[in-house]
Amino acid sequence: MTTTRRWRGIVAVTLLVGGVGLAADRPDLVLVSAVGVAFAVYPRLSPAPPATPDLEIDRRLSDRAPTPGESVEVTVTVRNVGDDTLFDLRVVDGVPPALTVTSGSPRYGGLLRPGGEATFSYAVSAEEGKHGFDPATVVVRDPSGEHEVETTVAAETEIDCAVARGTPPKRNLAIEDAGDLLTDDGGVGIEFHQTREYRRGDSMSRIDWKRFARVGELTTVEYREERSASVVLLVDARPESYRAPAGEPHAVVRSVAAAQxxxxxxxxxxxxxxxxxxxxxxxxxxxxxxxxxxxRAMRLLATHPALAAAPPERTPGRQSTTKSPASGVSCRRTRR
Structure with missing residues (x-):
């Protein structure tokens, strides 16, 4: 619990006005000072807010898997499951950093009695990728506003805005495993590559029988071999990549969505x-x-701190390196 000091100075002003009223024989000033005394005492008589407000939050989405650019309505219900009346309750929902509120407000303020609930809604514009909602921030004050308690209430909610998989371009970085990358090597495949002289052991299905019938020579048809590629997707998540025009997703959000x-x-x-x-x-x-x-790759792209949608905080510190052999993931942490 913290003190807002909202009424700070009221006692000094009251004493000053009362003293001037007595010295100058001004009943009106004495009356004003009496009102000031009432204001000074009011915060001390107000019931303090509960140390740990007992609240529940339910968050519902109009569409959990929208397409990019689609409007998603978020409906938030706050329930007071405790025994205390929350005279001044203020809630700010944890909107994902990469999403923009297009209508309504993710904020609520009001009184909430035990067993009561309040509902508010707003809309966000969907962006590519998976976006998890942060816990809602809750502030509860006493009737005078002198004391307040701040806490968070979580409700796991996620918007999965995926798009259809495309066919990514691949350089000629083929490895020996079978795949869909065409190479310049002849062998077994689908696309014609070249013909060559027949060699003992060549498959009968690869002999050019039409040429043999025409000129009496045995030749073997070779096709372009299809092999798999070894690709590393590199996401630039340095601080500069978080810069974007107001209301637009930054490069990190778009890069993570593309990597997924x-x-x-x-x-x-x-x-x-x-x-x-x-x-x-x-x-x-x-x-x-x-x-x-x-x-593992999808989980890393969705949850790793290096790829978070919120910009990094600049804090002084040291650099450390960690590696997890079991997961095959290594990270270098840099604190500025």
Missing amino acids: RLTGALLTGRNRVGVAALGREDCWLAPSAGSDHES
Whole structure:
């Protein structure tokens, strides 16, 4: 509990006015000082707010998986499940930093009796990526406003604004595993590459029988081999990347959303994918494949502090390096 000092100075002013009224024989000033005494005593007689307000918050979304740019209505219900009347309750919902409120207000203020509830709503514009709501900030004051208690109330809510997976471009970084990246090497595949002289052991299905029937020569058809690519998605999450025009998502939000789409598309094509980030915590997830690796990559992109939607805070400190062999993720933490 903290003191707002809202009534600070009222006692001194009251004594000053009362003293002047007595010295100057001014009954009107003495009467004013009496009113001041009442104001000075009022905060001391007001019931203090509960040390830990017992509140619950329920947050409902009109659409949990909207498309980018779609308006999502957020309805918040605050319930007083305690035994104390909250005379001055103020709530600020934890809107995700990357989302913009387009209508309504994420704030509420009023009185809430035991067992009562209050509802308010607002709308946000959906942006690409997964956006988790922060806990709502709650401030409760006594009737006089002299004392207040600040706390947070959490209600896990997430907007998953994903877009259809595209076909990402890939450089010729092929590895030996099968995949969907066409190489310049001839072998087994679909797209024609070249013909060459028949060699003992060549598959009968790859012999150009039409040429053999025409000129009597055995030739073997080669196709462009398809192999998988090894790709690392690097997200620039340095402080400069958080700069954006008012009301627009910054580069980190867009980059994380793009990395999520590319990760799914590349892994679907049997490629090896890794994730790295430059920022408050340089993060590295080694390239790999499979559904388990996809889950790890998506979880990292959605929850890692280096990729948070909120800009980093500049705090002095030291740099430390940590590595988790089990997860294959290494991070370098830098505190400025």
